[in-house]
Amino acid sequence: MKSLGSLIQSKAQQSQILRGALSAQVVEAANLVLQNFFGEEIVDQARAVYLKGRVLTNTCLSLTAARDIRISEGRIINEINKRFDNLQVEKIRYLA
Numbered sequence: 650m651k652s653l654g655s656l657i658q659s660k661a662q663q664s665q666i667l668r669g670a671l672s673a674q675v676v677e678a679a680n681l682v683l684q685n686f687f688g689e690e691i692v693d694q695a696r697a698v699y700l701k702g703r704v705l706t707n708t709c710l711s712l713t714a715a716r717d718i719r720i721s722e723g724r725i726i727n728e729i730n731k732r733f734d735n736l737q738v739e740k741i742r743y744l745a
Contacts, residue, residue: 654734671737672700672701675697675700675733675738676697676698676700676705678729678733679697679705679707680697682725682729683695683707683718686721686724686728687714687717687718691714694709694710694711694714695708695709695710695711695714695715695718696708698744700738703737703738703739705729705738705740705742706741707742708744708745715743718741718743719743722741725741726738726739726740
């Protein structure tokens, strides 16, 4: 017998609306992780924008912010994925 959590998880993967909601939660978590890693000054320089196909896309107004995020990419991805039951982010993409 499957647990209620696993049933909800399987239905969430099938429903576009629930996938969109989960993506929004991942983006919000990513922005919090960026803020925790780099402090308040990162809020004006970089933001997670959307998640598609386990690739998190960030906008960066500063090359320095993009470089700092890229250096810590592995730790950032791990911290984001810790907040969810399964793997949500595999890679970070940067828009200038």
